[in-house]
Amino acid sequence: MKYAYEDLSDKQFEQLVLFICQSLLGVGVQGFSDGRDGGRDAKFVGTAERHPSKSSPWTGTTIIQAKHTNGYNRHFAETDFFNPKSEKTILGKEILRIRTLRNSNELDNYMLFANRRLAGGIEAKIRGHISNSCDMSVECIALYGVEQLEIFLRTFPEIPEKVQLDPIDSPLIVSPNDLAEVVQAIAQSQHELAKAVDDPPTERVSYADKNAVNDMTADYAKFQQRKYLKETQQIATFLAAPENVELLELYNSVVDEFQSKIIAKRKDYQNFDEVMEYLIDLLYARDPILRQKHHKRITRAVLFYMYWNCDIGKVPDVAAN
Known part of the structure; x- marks a missing residue:
């Protein structure tokens, strides 16, 4: 079942990501809050329950970001989102924040969720760019687009109801x-x-x-x-x-x-x-x-x-x- 992520508010998308991360990492995930650098992060400290796998989980401090857009059929590859030559893109600004957290030993792993499409080629390119820019292993970086969001919501079917997420073909009752x-x-x-x-x-x-x-x-x-x-x-x-x-x-x-x-x-x-x-x-x-x-x-x-x-x-x- 597909969902209309563009119809969510930024806060609702953050709630969706929070529930997914609690299912992947553990109930100890701290909700999104304003950071001292102006960003809104969620955080998990400890050993993940099932990410990236139960046999080889992440440990340490995991920082989580949720990037929501109202646009339909947007992509990670669009230049407003990612351009390796610019720090003024959405990811460019995010990399500056990641680097700051890394330098102060406040980040071991990084997760980014966006309601954009994410092709395999651009995923590898972005992960590599973050890795090189922030001096961290690519294995400690996870990017998730709408394709993976759909998989998560099938894996954890209780989440859509928690955030009142509507199927894309649900009827619109206009009063x-x-x-x-x-x-x-x-x-x-x-x-x-x-x-x-x-x-x-x-x-x-x-x-x-x-x-x-x-x-x-x-x-x-x-x-x-x-x-x-x-x-x-x-x-x-x-x-x-x-x-x-x-x-x-x-x-x-x-x-x-x-x-x-x-x-x-x-x-x-x-x-x-x-x-x-x-x-x-x-x-x-x-x-x-x-x-x-x-x-x-x-x-x-x-x-x-x-x-x-x-x-x-x-x-x-x-x-x-």
């Missing part, structure tokens, strides 16, 4: 109150947003044609359609209800703001996947309501509705089809 709250929150943040929509009403076009003109990748488009298409009619019905006319006006004002920002800010080389994920990150960062677990999912559904309904993004010339 009027929830959706009203989301739309209002989006409207309150609209001056901060960087996204776009078509101003005049347009005739519906095929999803494939719209994806082509907006340069949305096939994998991303398929994921969006599979996960959120079933919600579009619920949202349309809600916005069309006479008692929700003020919310419809809010929705239209947000659409106008998104479209103007997308037109002004979108880079020529960006595909629309990047535009969608950038806006999601910005929405979550700017509004605490949208960061709530259930509201995060509804926010993505509303954003897909905007795209599906031709409210945001380019629209092909209907007459030419």
